[in-house]
Amino acid sequence: MSNVMLSEAVHTATIHRDDAPIGQSAQFHLRKRFADFPCCYRSWSRQGKHVYLHGYELSFDIEFACAETEPDSEAVLNNRVLKDVRTELRRQFDHTTLVAADDPHLELFELLAERGVIDLRIMISTGMQASAAWVFDTVDSIVFQATAGRVWVSRVIARESRNNVITLTAEPPV
Structure with missing residues (x-):
């Protein structure tokens, strides 16, 4: 990724995670898009207008992987697990305000949440890198518990706009 910031540039990053299940290789993959998460946040430590509250409609493309499908349906994941994933993503990102734990105005945001002005997530x-990592870890935990480790998350593509896309993968780079 270039250090030069252009107004119309597309910023993408691919980050490799070394924590895929050891000794397992995926034979089956399922990709699902979870979208329509209008979310507000601020990046207090960045320069420019990012210090102000701003929002995007976040979306996440999640790839699930497994060596064996479900015996009764030959599916990677059933609809109940996918619904649980969507519910957790909505809880975290749908009409919420994200604030960093080290934000110097955290107490003000907590007060706003206490008064019902915002739905705060710390x-x-x-x-986007942190959001992608949160999705990766949270969804991987959901599917691990629901499938007794048969399924894992192999990739998360997080988008806040068409110009800012983060890919987080547990598979070795090709």
Whole structure:
């Protein structure tokens, strides 16, 4: 990724995760898009207008992987698990305000939440990399528990706009 910031540039990054299930290789993959998550956040430590509250409609393309499908349906994941994933993504990102745990105005945001002005979520960081990592970890935990480890998350593509896309993958780079 270039250090030069152009107004119309597309910013993409691919980050490799080394925590795919050891000794397993995926034979089957399922990709699902989870979209329509209007979310507000601020990046207090960045320069420019990102210090102000701003929002995007976030979307996440999640790839699930497994060596064996469900015996009764030959599916990678059943609809109940996918519904659980969508519910958790909605809880975190649908009409919520994300603020970093180290934001110097965190107490003000907590007061706004207490008074019912915002639906606050405190995260380690509010950048797309941190959101992608949160989705990866959270969804991987959901599918691991629901499938007794048969399915894992192999890739998350997080978008805040067409110009800012983060890919987080557990598979070795090709």
